[in-house]
Amino acid sequence: MKHVTHIKDLGPEGVEAVLAQAEAWKQKAPGSLFPGSILGMVFFNPSLRTRTSFEAVMLRGGGSAIILDVGAGVWKLEHREGAVMNADRAEHLKEAAPVLSRFVDMLGVRTFSQGGGDEEDEVDPIINAFRKWATVPVVSMESAREHPCQGLADVLTLREKFGTTKKLPVTLTWAPHIKPLPKAVPNSFLLSAAAAGCEVRVAHPPGFELHPAVRAEAEAYAKATGGSITYTHEQDEALAGSRAVYAKSWGPTAAAAFSPNDVTALLASYSGWMPTLRTMSRAAKDAAFLHCLPVRRNVEVADEVLDHPSSRVVDEAGNRFHVQRSLLHWMRSQSR
Numbered sequence: 071m072k073h074v075t076h077i078k079d080l081g082p083e084g085v086e087a088v089l090a091q092a093e094a095w096k097q098k099a100p101g102s103l104f105p106g107s108i109l110g111m112v113f114f115n116p117s118l119r120t121r122t123s124f125e126a127v128m129l130r131g132g133g134s135a136i137i138l139d140v141g142a143g144v145w146k147l148e149h150r151e152g153a154v155m156n157a158d159r160a161e162h163l164k165e166a167a168p169v170l171s172r173f174v175d176m177l178g179v180r181t182f183s184q185g186g187g188d189e190e191d192e193v194d195p196i197i198n199a200f201r202k203w204a205t206v207p208v209v210s211m212e213s214a215r216e217h218p219c220q221g222l223a224d225v226l227t228l229r230e231k232f233g234t235t236k237k238l239p240v241t242l243t244w245a246p247h248i249k250p251l252p253k254a255v256p257n258s259f260l261l262s263a264a265a266a267g268c269e270v271r272v273a274h275p276p277g278f279e280l281h282p283a284v285r286a287e288a289e290a291y292a293k294a295t296g297g298s299i300t301y302t303h304e305q306d307e308a309l310a311g312s313r314a315v316y317a318k319s320w321g322p323t324a325a326a327a328f329s330p331n332d333v334t335a336l337l338a339s340y341s342g343w344m345p346t347l348r349t350m351s352r353a354a355k356d357a358a359f360l361h362c363l364p365v366r367r368n369v370e371v372a373d374e375v376l377d378h379p380s381s382r383v384v385d386e387a388g389n390r391f392h393v394q395r396s397l398l399h400w401m402r403s404q405s406r
C-alpha cells in the first residue's frame with residue numbers, strides 16, 4: 071500500500087514519473103482510469119481548488135468522491151493516542167480511519183498546522199495518524215508540513231513554460247499577510263523544485279526561516295538532481311536573473327513566542343515585501359509569477375502582478391487536476 075503525504079514518499083524519481091505522466095496525459099487524455107473507484111476526502115480546513123480538482127479527477131476518470139467536512143455534519147475527530155475524550159471531539163481516528171477505509175478505495179486528507187509550532191508541524195500528527203490507521207492508501211491534500219500536490223503542480227507549470235526545470239533559477243519569496251499562515255506550501259515548493267533540479271533562491275525576512283529538517287531534505291534532493299538552494303534576507307538579491315517568482319506568505323519560525331498582536335505588527339512591518347511590477351522587473355524579462363492561491367490582493371500580491379500576462383496562477387491551479395490524476399494512478403500502480 072503506497073501512501074503519498076510528503077515529497078519523500080515520491081523522491082526525485084517519483085516526482086519525475088508523476089510529472090512525465092501528467093504532461094503526457096495533458097496532451098492526450100487517457101481513457102477511464104478509475105472506473106468504480108471511490109476517493110474519500112476528509113477536510114479539516116476549507117478548500118476551493120483541492121476539493122474540486124480531486125473530485126474532478128475521480129468523476130472524469132469514471133469514479134466518484136465522498137467529501138466529509140470534519141465538524142460540519144461529521145463528528146469532530148481526535149488523533150492523539152491516549153486522549154481522554156471529554157471535550158468536543160466525539161470520535162477517534164483509530165476507529166474513523168479504518169471505518170472509512172471499508173467504504174472507499176483511497177483517502178485524501180486536508181489538515182493544516184494545529185498552531186503548535188514548527189516542531190509539531192514536523193511530526194505532522196494528524197496526517198500521520200491517518201497513515202497509521204487507514205487500511206487504504208492515503209494522499210495528502212495539504213497537511214501541517216507539506217502540500218505535495220501543490221508542489222507538483224508548481225513544477226509542472228514551470229516545465230510547461232520553460233521546457234525544463236534543470237538549473238532553472240527560481241525565487242521563492244515570502245510575502246506579507248494579515249495573519250501568520252502555515253509553511254506547508256513554501257516547504258513543498260522548495261522540496262519539489264529541488265527534486266526537479268531547479269536553482270532555488272529563498273528570500274524571507276529574518277525570523278521566518280523554514281525548518282532545518284525541510285532545508286536538509288531539499289538540499290539532499292538538489293544534490294541528487296544537480297540543483298541548488300540559497301537563502302537570503304534580501305528579496306532583490308534573490309530575484310536577479312530569476313525566471314520565476316513564487317510568492318507565499320508564512321508565519322514566523324518561533325510563532326509560539328509571539329502574542330497575536332506582536333505577530334500582526336511583525337507582519338505589517340514587512341509590507342514592502344509585497345510583489346509589485348517593480349519586484350518583477352528585478353527578475354528575468356520573461357519571468358513567470360506563481361502563487362498557490364487563494365491570494366489576498368494588495369496585501370500579499372499587488373493587482374498589477376496578478377493581472378499581468380506574466381502571472382501563471384490560474385494555469386498553475388489548473389495543473390492540480392493533471393498532477394493529481396497522474397499521482398493517484400501512480401499510487402495505485404505502486405500498491406499492486
Ligand SMILES: NCCC[C@H](NC(=O)CCC(=O)O)C(=O)O
Pocket residue numbers: 212217251252253254255362363364366
Ligand atoms: N491550500 C493553499 C493555501 C492554504 C492556506 N491559506 C490560507 O489559509 C489563507 C487564508 C486567508 O487568507 O485568510 C496556506 O497558506 O497554507
Ligand SMILES: NC(=O)OP(=O)(O)O
Pocket residue numbers: 116117118119120121212220362363364
Ligand atoms: N492551492 C490550494 O490548495 O487551494 P485550496 O486551498 O483552495 O484547495
